[in-house]
Amino acid sequence: MSAAQLAGYCDDHLHLLACAAARRSSDVRAATSVGGLLSLIRQGAREQAAAGGPGSWLRAWGYDDALLDERRHPTVAELDAAAQDVPAVLHHITGHVALVNTAAGRALGLAGGELLIERQDVLAGVPRSDRAETVSGVAAVLADLAEANITICTDATHTNDLEALELLADAAAAVPTVSITAMVGAGRLASLGDRGFGTAVQGAEAAKGGPGSVRIGHAKVMPPHDDDSAIAALVAEARAHGFPVAIHVMDIDTLDATLDALEAHPLPGPAVESDRIEHCALALPEQLDRIAxxxxxxxxxxxxxxxxAQKYREQLSPTEQEWLWPLGSLLRRGICVTLSSDAPTVPPDPAEWIEAATGRDLAPAERIDAETARRLCWRSGAGR
Structure with a gap:
C-alpha cells in the first residue's frame, strides 16, 4: 500500500506516554527464551550501570512469557543474577504487568521475593524522565505517526488525568499535523475541573500562543486487578460527570459485566458519542447481539x-478460538468498528492491521475484505 493511500488514517487506541517510555527502554522483544531474555537484561544492566552510576535503574520492555520457549516469567533469582545490584523493572509487552528484581522491589517497598507487579500505584514509584524529556519523547512518537500517515490518534490510557493531558498537549505543539484525543481515567475525572467531554486542554506552549491542544475523550474504565465488579461503579461515576465510557474488555466474563453496566447506566438523552468497548478479544454470539x-x-x-496466534492455539479451545477477536461478526450486526494498534504493544501500522483483518488464520469466518478493512482505519468506522 502506498503512502498516499495511507494518508489520513486514524489509530483510535494507543498509549503515547507508554510509547515514549518504550523508546527509552532496553528493547527485549527479540528474546525467544528465558535465557535470551536474561542475556539482554544482563547487557542492559551493564550499560545502565556504566552510563548512570550508582542508583541508576534499568527499565526493559517488550517480553511476552507466553511466547518464550519455556512459557514462563523469569524468577526473582534469575533477574537478580542478571541485573546484579542494578534496580531492574521488566515490563511485559502488554503494559499491564511488570517484573522487578530484589533491588527494585526493595526500593519500591515490596516484600522480599515479590516479583510480579500489576498495581499502577506501585509502578509509579519507578524513577521517570523529567517532564521536558517526556514531552520530547512523545513528540518523537507523534512524528513517527505522521511519517506513517496517521493524522488522528486516540490515547486510551486509564491513568490519564489533567496533568497527563497538558503534557500531551505540549508534545502536540511540536507535531501539529497529528490530532490527539485523550481519554481520562474514570476515577480521575475530578482532575479536569469544569472541563467536559469533547473540550480542549492546552499545554504550556499553547498557553503562550502555541498550537498545542488535546481533545478530552471518553472516560476510560479499566477494571482494577481484573475485578469486574468495579465496572458498574466506574460507569456510574463517568455518567455523573457527563462522559461516555470506553471499557477495557479482554474476556467473556468482563464483557458480560460491561454490558450489564451499560444497560444499568445508559447514556442520558441524545449522546454526542456512543460508548466504546476496547479490544473485545473474546465474545459469544449472544454478547455481540447485546452490543448491537x-x-x-x-x-x-x-x-x-x-x-x-501461537499463544491462542495453545491456551484456547477450538470453540474459543472461533470467538476470538470478532470482526466480520460485528459488522454483520451493524456495529460500528474501528481498527487500531494498542501501541506500543503493536506497531501503529495500518497496513499491518489491514493484512491481519483480511488474512487471519484463526477464526477465518471473521475475515473482511481489504476495502472494508481500509475504511475501518478511519475514525468514522463502518456500520451505524
Whole structure:
C-alpha cells in the first residue's frame, strides 16, 4: 500500500506516554527464551550501570512469557543474577504487568521475593524522565505517526488525568499535523475541573500562543486487578460527570459485566458519542447481539490475532478460538468498528492491521475484505 493511500488514517487506541517510555527502554522483544531474555537484561544492566552510576535503574520492555520457549516469567533469582545490584523493572509487552528484581522491589517497598507487579500505584514509584524529556519523547512518537500517515490518534490510557493531558498537549505543539484525543481515567475525572467531554486542554506552549491542544475523550474504565465488579461503579461515576465510557474488555466474563453496566447506566438523552468497548478479544454470539442493541462502538486490534496466534492455539479451545477477536461478526450486526494498534504493544501500522483483518488464520469466518478493512482505519468506522 502506498503512502498516499495511507494518508489520513486514524489509530483510535494507543498509549503515547507508554510509547515514549518504550523508546527509552532496553528493547527485549527479540528474546525467544528465558535465557535470551536474561542475556539482554544482563547487557542492559551493564550499560545502565556504566552510563548512570550508582542508583541508576534499568527499565526493559517488550517480553511476552507466553511466547518464550519455556512459557514462563523469569524468577526473582534469575533477574537478580542478571541485573546484579542494578534496580531492574521488566515490563511485559502488554503494559499491564511488570517484573522487578530484589533491588527494585526493595526500593519500591515490596516484600522480599515479590516479583510480579500489576498495581499502577506501585509502578509509579519507578524513577521517570523529567517532564521536558517526556514531552520530547512523545513528540518523537507523534512524528513517527505522521511519517506513517496517521493524522488522528486516540490515547486510551486509564491513568490519564489533567496533568497527563497538558503534557500531551505540549508534545502536540511540536507535531501539529497529528490530532490527539485523550481519554481520562474514570476515577480521575475530578482532575479536569469544569472541563467536559469533547473540550480542549492546552499545554504550556499553547498557553503562550502555541498550537498545542488535546481533545478530552471518553472516560476510560479499566477494571482494577481484573475485578469486574468495579465496572458498574466506574460507569456510574463517568455518567455523573457527563462522559461516555470506553471499557477495557479482554474476556467473556468482563464483557458480560460491561454490558450489564451499560444497560444499568445508559447514556442520558441524545449522546454526542456512543460508548466504546476496547479490544473485545473474546465474545459469544449472544454478547455481540447485546452490543448491537446497545449501539456501542468496538475499537479492536486485528494484529493480535496474527502476532499471538501461537499463544491462542495453545491456551484456547477450538470453540474459543472461533470467538476470538470478532470482526466480520460485528459488522454483520451493524456495529460500528474501528481498527487500531494498542501501541506500543503493536506497531501503529495500518497496513499491518489491514493484512491481519483480511488474512487471519484463526477464526477465518471473521475475515473482511481489504476495502472494508481500509475504511475501518478511519475514525468514522463502518456500520451505524
Amino acid at each position: 442493541q446497545l449501539g456501542v462502538k468496538v475499537v479492536t486490534q486485528p494484529s493480535f490475532v496474527t502476532r499471538r
